[in-house]
Amino acid sequence: MARITIDEERCKGCELCVSVCPKKILGMSERINSQGYHFVETIGPDCIGCAFCARICPDVVIEVYK
Amino acid sequence: MARITIDEERCKGCELCVSVCPKKILGMSERINSQGYHFVETIGPDCIGCAFCARICPDVVIEVYK
Amino acid sequence: MERVMMKGNEALAEGAIRAGCRFFFGYPITPQNEIPEYMARRMPEVGGVFLQAESEVSAINMVYGAGGAGGRVLTSSSSPGISLKQEGISYLVGAQVPCVIVNVARGGPGLGGLTPSQSDYFQATKGGGHGDYRLLVYAPGNAQEMVDLIGLAFDKAEAYRNPVMILTDAIMGQMMEPVVLPPLREVSPDKPWATTGKKGRSKPNLINSLGIVGEDLERINVELQAKFARMAADEVRYEADGVEDADLVVVAYGTSSRVVRSAISRLRQEKKKVGLLRPVTLWPFPQQILAELAAAGKRFLVVEMSAGQMVEDVILSVNDRAKVTFFGKLNGTVPTVKEVYDRIMSLLPEGGEE
Amino acid sequence: MERVMMKGNEALAEGAIRAGCRFFFGYPITPQNEIPEYMARRMPEVGGVFLQAESEVSAINMVYGAGGAGGRVLTSSSSPGISLKQEGISYLVGAQVPCVIVNVARGGPGLGGLTPSQSDYFQATKGGGHGDYRLLVYAPGNAQEMVDLIGLAFDKAEAYRNPVMILTDAIMGQMMEPVVLPPLREVSPDKPWATTGKKGRSKPNLINSLGIVGEDLERINVELQAKFARMAADEVRYEADGVEDADLVVVAYGTSSRVVRSAISRLRQEKKKVGLLRPVTLWPFPQQILAELAAAGKRFLVVEMSAGQMVEDVILSVNDRAKVTFFGKLNGTVPTVKEVYDRIMSLLPEGGEE
Amino acid sequence: MTHEIICAGFGGQGVMLIGQLLAYGGMLEGKEVTWFPSYGPEMRGGTANCSVVISDQPVGSPIVAEPDGLIAMNGPSLTRFKTAVKPGGVIVYNSSLVTAVPALPGVKICAVPANELARELGNDKISNMVVLGAFLGLTKAVAVSSIETALQQVLPARRHHLIPLNSAALRKGFSLVTE
């Protein structure tokens, strides 16, 4: 049982988090934030709280709860 | 049978040649040159032409014949 | 005469190559990176050398070596990088090594900003380095002059055996404008003084600025001063536009002269008697024409993107402080046409303030 | 008030320590080596830091760090080394870091010589680095002023948060003269802006000269210019000796002012009306007194060990070129008392030439 | 006759290119022209813009402070520059990314759903050309054909196969406002 929070406005849509999520539950939103970036969103429920996404995010967009 | 020539005016009296001559046939003159240095002179006949003196002289004062 | 659109920086780079420059040493810095990047692509095509130095200090000393060895050599940088070159520049002058140095100036002091600026005027004209020396300093007013003056700069550098500086700014460097490029020149001027290896010469050549004994150093300086006097007499360039019938002459160079030109063209349509005096050489400064205009009763407005640097030379030329007004923008912003227009209006007899 | 004989360089170093300077970063160069060497011995005795930097560039950046962190910090060098510091100096001004920089000038340009010179005047006063900036520049006239002005320099540097330069030369630095040393001061001025670690402050401190957006950079420059204006209004210092009744006022600073003084004292014995105006601050320049003297009808002779640098500021002050005559010696030699005497004689009404 | 134009948008939307094409086109028509980019840290991620001047006279200041033409490819650009546009001027904006419709007295404003139109042509990346086409249609600053010639010179050879597509986008934008 784990979950993440996403600070959408900080996200730059680089997709690094997407590339490392072992559960493949991250994806890019259709929407854009005020900077013009498609931000990341969770697309599945199976978060294991590994924090890979958070660690690789250059913009410290993600916080992890477990 | 060997000998050296000494360009007295170039000599700075550092005595390095004296210190390396294996035959101990170099010594400092009582006289000084125009720069105020006591220059080197030969004080014995047994030069073997090893050129140690010439090689170590920083001022290329000595030439060696053999 | 085909016109091509080029950025000022690239026009300058191509202009240098067409003028026979075959050696470039420099270090990246905005807003002049187009110059080294252009050279990196282009030099191999013409059999020349582009080398990115490890620093501006190293670059200017490579220039010293290449210029001393007889190469037609260029370096470019922007304000902080030019500050780092000051020791080297002083050496180049002292040893009489020809070369061209480009300063695509940006805002200062310190790290400053990437915005255009004219606040390196003193550094270029009075000598940022140590000792009594002068550079021939050209200030292009458009992309075409970027091409033309760099060519001239190499010729003059070698004629006088003195470094020549092109002082321009971020706007002139980044702006695209149509230019007509001259044909590629092959130059191989005779440089009997250059260090090439003795090659049978009886006396070795020496590139040097050392004068250990005071009298030797004095002799070197007397020779240099004589050269600077010749440059001062022969190398002044400027553009005078509508100054004869003007009440007010605006003095401005480079980017600010363009803003002034826009303002003046509006004012002329309104039948105001305003002229433009644009120094093309910042050193030697067009003292004489300014003195003559002052003698003819004109007043002057100096517009600079600085806190007021060239204005000192205008006052020194005019020799009457009362006649000279200054309008400056501090590093970072460019005066708008409207600001200049308003300032001129306020100075014109019918403008109210007088 | 015990008098001790000291070399100018050593007097300056001891003066700095007595004024509370506890950090010295520098690189050896003749003719100022007595300063670092003195500091190397003396700093450990007062719990201060002497560190020989790997270069002048590094030294000035250590100064930037130490000054930014709130230390009372000094660096010294001579002409080529000062040229290398130009980028750093521009940064120091831009980031408003107080410090004192000493230039014991020697002959240039380039490697030049070890002989004294006054040819770094432009560099010191107009800004050898990039951007619009000013240093407060003191020119000591004797060993006692080496002591006194360095103390003042630290106080002013911190009061204005601006680097202060002491511009002197090989003669002033190498010469021994009796001096009276002030007592050791303990200083710990409040520097709320210094980077010390936040230590509970809510906002971090920042030492910086970056203004990425043009308007930010403009704001920085407006602030700097306001400060320079205050300095110009409040910090002018000069010595006027017999100028009231003089027909001719000789303007000279540092070493050349001493030669001039010798010549004038001879002339006074011969009842000639000659005075000396010795700028103690080269920037701000004593413009007003010169303007007043000019208004009172005096003529001026400027004597420099250069091709003519301060003379521009004299003309700008007097605003009448015709009134100003220049006598310079080119780097490497010092004018003799006789040369100056003869030149003054030639300019005096009864001297013949008029 | 002098055109003073600002082209602005996100980095990557190709506003620099359309500015250059305008200037190049003007030059090909024998005009005096300048193109001047805003640059520096703004370039990265944020917005980008450039000034273009096309004139019968030698150009003075290359920096356009009061444009008579504005091409705005996104919202922030429109917000930043719209009030600077001179009375009698023209604004063309990309309505695919901008929701608010500004109203400015004396300024002609034209919305172009550029992303949609570009997608219709099969390539999202040519939305800039659609907007440029519309701008040309409204201002006649330079002829479409001059821009097409300019494309040959401005685009590197390896991109020349894209010229027909760019052309189509230009003409689509142009016809949008002229037909």
Next chain:
Amino acid sequence: MTHEIICAGFGGQGVMLIGQLLAYGGMLEGKEVTWFPSYGPEMRGGTANCSVVISDQPVGSPIVAEPDGLIAMNGPSLTRFKTAVKPGGVIVYNSSLVTAVPALPGVKICAVPANELARELGNDKISNMVVLGAFLGLTKAVAVSSIETALQQVLPARRHHLIPLNSAALRKGFSLVTE
């Protein structure tokens, strides 16, 4: 009253020291003084010299171009400076190293066989003090006792044991010209 003095010789002959002693002595007598060395590459191996000014007035130029006193410890120094000496001036030279005897109108010239005299006192190195003593005897620029006090301050503590010897040399030179 102003004394303008040049002390010159080979490097290592101690001419800088006697110059400093003169200046220091002057200061101790309440005078204004300056000492100025020639330096730089000349120092190495070649000749060295310094200027000393002792005056009742603040000293202007510290560089002596026309001395009224010259101390010349060797031939090259004498050759270089002798013609600069003012009429009425004094030259004291080390005749142990200088053979030619110069003649100059209006200048008092005094030969001191300094090396020999120093050797008599048991130390070759104090020939400079012998010459200085003679110079003081002729010019009275400062008192011998002032130089002796100056020695305490100028010499580092580890050399203070040499002061009596230096004193003796000074007085020997002094008596040479006064007795």
Next chain:
Amino acid sequence: MKKIFAYPRALSPKRTHYCPGCTHGIIHRLVAEAIDDLGIQERTIGIAPVGCAVLAYEYFDVDFLEAAHGRAPAVATGVKRVHPEAIVFSYQGDGDLASIGMAEIIHAATRGENITVIFVNNTVYGMTGGQMAPTTLPGQKTTTSPYGRDTATVGYPIRVCELLATLDGPAYLERVSVHDPQHIIKAGRAIRKAFALQVAGKGFSLVEVLSSCPTNWGMTPTQALRHIKEVLVPYYPLGVFRAPEEVSGDDA
């Protein structure tokens, strides 16, 4: 549920100006975490370089000085000599540190100056638009090596850790990478250790971080991380090049 990954205290909440996917951001976070961990925020002083990290002072909630290009080690030295009890670090790019700033880094290292250097090696001049750096790989195309870096005319890349390891001064030298979460964890440990050694007064420490520049490499951020792994790491081997005996383990 507990927050197991949180925004570091020493990092300010501002959005950075870095390009999407640029690993400068990761390295910033690791530095901030080290400062948090060691509880030194109130006495830390950072030196920002000229390079893409020129605005680093905007992102750390500690005192900062902006250094001239390449001179951060000299500035850090000045600061440290005034405040020996402060924790002083510089954050420098490869152009800044290994090109113009080569003399300064070598001399700070040989002095054993008690500072920490975070050296971000992305094999290119990021800020100025992708020119060749001293670390640019043979054959790599940049704006000033448009035909690929030609070792015959411009020579070879410099391996900074190996170079500094010949000096007696440094206490700690390690090269790490941030191309995947595992390596990021290791990089974090190295950075923490470098700061810890400074706290313990052990002298000069430097951590070289292989970092990406997707913008100037012309790659997507994901491609760029793969490039680090496949191309950079083989050329710039990871590992410890100097460690003080007295301080053992990762948790020093």
Next chain:
Amino acid sequence: MKKIFAYPRALSPKRTHYCPGCTHGIIHRLVAEAIDDLGIQERTIGIAPVGCAVLAYEYFDVDFLEAAHGRAPAVATGVKRVHPEAIVFSYQGDGDLASIGMAEIIHAATRGENITVIFVNNTVYGMTGGQMAPTTLPGQKTTTSPYGRDTATVGYPIRVCELLATLDGPAYLERVSVHDPQHIIKAGRAIRKAFALQVAGKGFSLVEVLSSCPTNWGMTPTQALRHIKEVLVPYYPLGVFRAPEEVSGDDA
């Protein structure tokens, strides 16, 4: 009788300004002999440093440029790029090369610039009166380390050959000494080889020569040579630090 030791042709007959017993003079002669041996006098260009050898151009009968302090490798680079066929050498002291000129020497070396550097290490700033150099030994007294070099505050000496040997650029690096006739012969061979490699186009070569400064060491010339042997050589080990495989033996 044949002259078996003669004044080299490439040396001018002028008297040098060096102090009595200073080994700069020996090194000058060895360079001149190498030039003579290889028959390259007409195409050799020297770069003089700022340091005691500032007047080197007075003593060699070849073209010369006087470089700014520390910048000789950059000047040499400029010259060599204009005249690739010329034989270009710089002659630099330890202050010049290892302190202010550190960036220039490292970058010339890593570029593999086809020049020869004669590096005269006398552990002190000779010309300016004996200040501390980057090569000054721990504990050594100089005018700016009057209490002896304290490694705790000013750090450790730099071993230049070892440092440069970490770079891929250099073709040849050797440290030699001139403290007795045997070592002088070896030093001569190394210098000759360094020039020969340049003639062969092999790239960057540097010979570090341990040299004396009797004046600033406060020793007689003879004592100074003993000091090299007993103190310097143990700290700065002699030997070859890089040699190209293609060129073997001393007589390359």
